Amino acid sequence: MKKQRMARTVLGDVPAEELGIVYAHEHLIIQGGLGVMKNKDLLLNRLDYAAAEMKDCMQYGAQTFVDYMPLDCGRNPSALVELARLTGAHIIAVTGFHKPMYYDDLHWIYHYPVDKIAELLIAECETGMDRHSYNGPLVDRLEARAGVLKGASDYNVIAPVSRKLFEAVAIAHLVTGVPIATHTEHGTCGMEQIELLAKFGVDPKNVIICHMDRNPDLYLHKELAATGCYLEYDNASRIKYHSDSHGVELILKLIEAGHEKQLLLGTDFALRSYWKAYGGGPGMAHLLASFVPRLQAEGLTADQLGRLLRHNPAEAYSVKQLRR
Template sequence: MTYIRTVLGDIEPADLGPTYAHEHLVIDGGRPVELYPDFDLSDVDRAVAELAPARDLGLACVVDAMPCSAGRNVRKLVEISRRSGVHVIAPSGLHLAKYYAADLWSERGSVDELAERFRADIEDGIDEHDYLGPVVERTEYLAGVMKIAGSEPSLTPRERRVYEAAASAHRTTGSPILTHCSEGLGALEQVRLLADHGVDPRHVTLSHTDKVIDRGYHREILATGAFVEYDQGFRWKAGVDNGTLTLLAWLFEDGYGDQLMLGMDAARQGYWTTYGGEPGMTFLLGEFAAAMRERGIGDDAQAALFVRNPARAYAFAPVAVTAG
């Protein structure tokens, strides 16, 4: 029996509900905030307040995409989930090298050492100190996805190591994999590398690919069986065609409607209404849902985007049990 692993426990995929497939509820300091002060999403009260009106529109689950040692704080994710009533899937994995000190474990460890850290997040509990302290003290809260990141135009040796480690931990745990595609590029290389290391692409989601408005590129990605996550919907300027809507219309037409998901990737205070920004977390289920309807992407298609596809993409793969 497969399941989705939230910070508050495993649930049945059928119970997931409307999901934002790539989000940022907590960025609690670390390199990302040193580089971009606007990335500081450490305020639990604001996160709960930001989620409340989205929950009123039906939001039931958020996939947090800030992996190990880059501002992740599992206790804050747990508190946000409890207080908001929204499921939260917490990540393991690693982000781009720029978010880590050169001498950190993430930059120096072998494939096996990285894989073991990812596995332990998923099966034993996320470290209280987010793998930044002198010791590891595991909480009871488990990661439900591995978020890994690739730069463009192609993966660096360090990134290939991280991808191989995630593939290894996937083979052990069945955890789904969510990737970052810088500038929307590199998706095919990423999914092929994971597939070469034993990951069925049906357990892989490629983020930010809607930065590239090229029907052929998206057809090629989706032909692998992987999911894509589009999150540029609110970033297109007024008066310019909304490329995200255009891609959605094309790919539903091409028969790939069961591999598409949406998120906001709203990793800046400036995108949250509770920090005085816009459009706020209600955007996808509010304005964007209405805009999709105008383009002929109606209720059934939206149920695929928000509910049915995340329920498959974020379900754990069955893992072969080794006789002992």
């Protein structure tokens, strides 16, 4: 008998089918850190504002939010647990790493060996997240566990430290079955990430490549999709980069090419200036309130939208049954 797919939320494992409509790449809380010191717009530290944005999305049917803030750059797992209880939404938390700019040059990512870093990640996935996100030296584990492993690269390059961290993420994935998601800078190095993870034994079908619509090259997207990985799109409303027509066309063309089971949608609204709660816009609800209706107007069926919003993330964010 086939085992039921389970997703790992901060309040415990749930059947993946219960995730409902999923916001596939979000930043609900950014408590501080080096990134915030460099850019104050990244500070998202108000629980009440996060709950307000989430509830606005939930009015349109959202049920699950995947928070992508990784270790020691602003992640606050205690706040994610509280948000889940306040809103009634499912929240999936990430462990792993952002690109190097989020860490100073003396950070432990440069000095710890790969196997020790992997052990830290495995503990976050199987025992519980560190309340302090390993900004150390003391560790205080919560019961809440991470449900995604994250790696990241820079613009057109995967730095040596990032390659090391991708290896640690791969080791942790192969032990825990927790899916991998990646940050691509402006949609570059997606294929290189897949190739690197495959070198470490990871099946591309267990990998989510994020922000690819920042680089709306249809040929590249088809090449990536052919590996079996998921493509996560989150640039709707970012007119400063591309008009929404680019994202719509990518989705339509990839569905036409047979890849509708590999597409995920999110907002990646990691700035105060994107949130209505902080006085910005268009707000996280834009995805369901405006972009999804446009997809429907452009020809996507209810079944296809259900695939992108419900079925694909249920599969992508489920904990994998891997042979050890």
